[in-house]
Amino acid sequence: MAPGQQAVKPGNATGHSGAPGQTGDNPGQAKKTADELGTSSSSSTSAHGLASMLQWLDQPVNSFPWYSSSGSSFYNQEVPDTTFSPFSEFYAASGIPVVNGIISTPAKFDIAQKTPATIYYGAGEALPYSQYVSTMPSRTNDLWVQGETSWSQYVVSPVGTWLQLVANVPVGGSAGFYESVQTDKTTQRYSTYQFNQGYNTMNFYAGQVGRHMLYFVVNNQPSNVIIVDVFAQAPSTQYQTYATTTTTPIVSTQPQTTPVGGDTPVTIQSQGMRGYQVFLDENYIGTDGSGGDALDGVFDFRVIGGQNHNIRVYDGQFNYPKSMYFARGVLKIINVEPGIAVYA
Secondary structure: OOOOOOOOOOOOOOOEOOOOOOOOOOOOOOOEOHHHHHOOOOOHHHHHHHHHHHHHHOOOOOOOHHHOOOOHHHHHOEEOHHHOHHHHHHEEOOOOOOOOOOEOOOEEOOOOOOOOOEEEEOOOEEEEHHHHHHHOOOOOOEEEEEOOOEEEOEEEEEOOEEEEEEEEEOOOEEEEEEEEEEOOOEEEEEEEEEEOOEEEEEEEEEOOOEEEEEEEEEOOEEOOOEEEEEEEEOHHHHHHHHOOOOOOOOOOOOOOOOOOOOOEEEEEEOOOOOOOEEEEOOEEEEEOOOOOOOOOOEEEEEEOOOEEEEEEEEOOOOEEEEEEEEOOOOOEEEEOOOOOOOEO
16 A cells, blocks of 8 residues: 555645645635646656546545544554555654754755655646656645655654654745644644755644644745545554564573764664664674773764665564664764654
């Protein structure tokens, strides 16, 4: 099941702009009609992708029961991990703190180092990123949720997790960032940020159950709307799904340490684990509390940035593996707790 299956369209089908798959109303936005979008393609492949978008615009989309007039009790329910699993690449258990705002301070994003293979819009429609940039106008403000290999304009995440957002701002400048949160009532938030020209990255904290609708405006040009549906996750399901079943025999001697270095700092931290071993790309690199490292649940090392690495933590009973991308020169903080998957 591809990301985006529960996106909801506002009003009528023709009110969409900028990036494909806009999933909410965007006040003051200059809108394109279906006919205008349909003429922007110059190849049969592009036409097929745009035709898929237009087909989505004309179809009703399912919604969760909590968005019906009788579904307010749904806010108090915990949902199984299967609700989140199609979107697991889009959220993490930690991120850059958000101080008195909606998102973290926007930072420059190098699209050449982390180009998505696919974008998802509408009801799970997929489009190669290369096709998207070749067919859509280059002067529009775009907003996406970044995954490990894909971007999406719709995500379902557990409450208390972090999402990485990517904004394309062709002219840069001061931006108004808007959040509308729907529960049994609707609340609005607004903050201002300075966006760099081109691609920007920032964190969003999904700290409240409900439907979060996000967009920004730069130079009177609004972006598309992204939707993040946030649910409470059933604890028992989380443990049964994430706790690893692979064990490694405890040995009395430490494995041989592989020297590591690089241009990107990494910190592993844990509240509930001490003396764990750390493996980088299946090579042992050290142990919390040994070799000069304090026994405090925190282990620091460096990797070569601009690529993916496999991180594995072993606590003497269970392995906690995770493959993740490391932006060059940017500190990566990885959280790992007993019985829960590794998150960054």
